[in-house]
Amino acid sequence: MDSLSDIAVFIQVVDSGSFTAAAERLSLSKSVISKYVTRLEDRLGARLLNRTTRKLSLTEVGRAFYERSERGLQEIAEAEAEVSRLQGEPRGTLRINAPMSFGVLHIAPVLPEFLERYPQLTVDMNLDDRKVDVIEGGFDVSVRISDLGDSSLVARRIGPCRHVVVASPAYLKRYGIPRTPEDLEDHNVITYQYQDSAKEWEFRLPGQKPSMVSVSGSIQMNNSLALREALLNDAGITRTPTFVVGRDIQEGRLQSVLTNYELPEISIYLVFPQRKYLSPKVRVFVEFMREYISDTPSWDQKTKVDR
Known part of the structure; x- marks a missing residue:
């Protein structure tokens, strides 16, 4: 030995x-x-x-x-x-990597239920908005919210990631509701540093070709939770995933705009190193998160939008 x-x-x-x-x-x-x-x-x-x-x-x-x-x-x-x-019960430590906002909003709250279901497991979760190396970091599973292209990893889709253009009602009352993407030129756009095309957004009317609009503003951030706080405090307008602001839209704290336009949609994946056998602890976590999110996540249901 x-x-x-x-x-x-x-x-x-x-x-x-x-x-x-x-x-x-x-x-x-x-x-x-x-x-x-x-x-x-x-x-x-x-x-x-x-x-x-x-x-x-x-x-x-x-x-x-x-x-x-x-x-x-x-x-x-x-x-x-x-x-x-x-032979049975998943056991040991499950090491999870996830983006800060998704981990705080949608993994941490359900961990008690997950661990109650699998009491032989413990969880070690690392939150980082940057893309990390799953293998080098020693993680069992990582949440990726993107279009995947890394063939060295196994991926399991657990749900959609839809985006909205959103601001607070107070901000929109003061500066006006944009009716076309070009109207964003007159707004203070808060941009997310790690987002692809952070300052050039794609919009598409149903059945038409997409168009690109350049945006700018006085605030750039590298964390979606901080960006959400800025929105709630009337700092500007942004494009962000509904898993970050869906509840706020549902409860009227934020308002989505340009809803007749289609925005690019990506997916939420769980990825893990290429292995012949999926470990029990990873398998049950994948199943649990698929069950929790599904193709119609709770944060996308009955959302109040501006038409």
């Missing part, structure tokens, strides 16, 4: 890029990590890593050993996951 432990630590060092980062991920001291790797090299009679004070790199032998060993450990993990799947 020492051999497998040494190999697992070696792989973690390579994936992390340093002994220090590997020590933090494994909750071990840097000296213990070094001991594992040295013991592995001594047993193999070969140097696997070139160590300098500034850089860590694989030797030629080390790279070949890493590639074979990484596949081998993955096969072991998949075998264990399959046994667990066949």
Whole structure:
């Protein structure tokens, strides 16, 4: 078993890029990590890593050993996951990555129900509006709200992500309701930093070709929850997902405009590393979130809109 432990630590060092980062991920001291790797090299009679004070790199032998060993450990993990799947209750820690707004609004509130349903599970959730590397970050599953193009990941669609152009009633009373996309030129548009085409928006009337409109304003943000607060405080107008503002529209705190135009629609996915077997903890989380969101999310139902 020492051999497998040494190999697992070696792989973690390579994936992390340093002994220090590997020590933090494994909750071990840097000296213990070094001991594992040295013991592995001594047993193999070969140097696997070139160590300098500034850089860590694989030797030629080390790279070949890493590639074979990484596949081998993955096969072991998949075998264990399959046994667990066949034998029962999901257990262990589910590491989730999600955008800040979606995690706060739509994952955190339902975690108690999820954990009550699967009491052998614990959850470690990381919230970050930037796109993270699922494998490098050590996550079991990540929420992606986009059009996916990364073939190295497995994706499961759990629902739609619709967008609206929205502002507070007080803002619209003061500055007027835009009737065409071109009217946005006369408005203070709040833009979201991580959104594709943040300052050039696409609109389409049913049956017609899409048109692009340039927008600008005095506020740019990198977090949808902060953007929502600015809207509620009459700071401007924006385009944002309904999962952020749907409740506010339903309850009259915000008002959607330009509703006769179609906006691009993307999807909400759960993505995870490519594996032969889907681990039980990820499988039940996918099923649970699909059940919660569906193709008609609660935040898209009975929404008050300006016609």
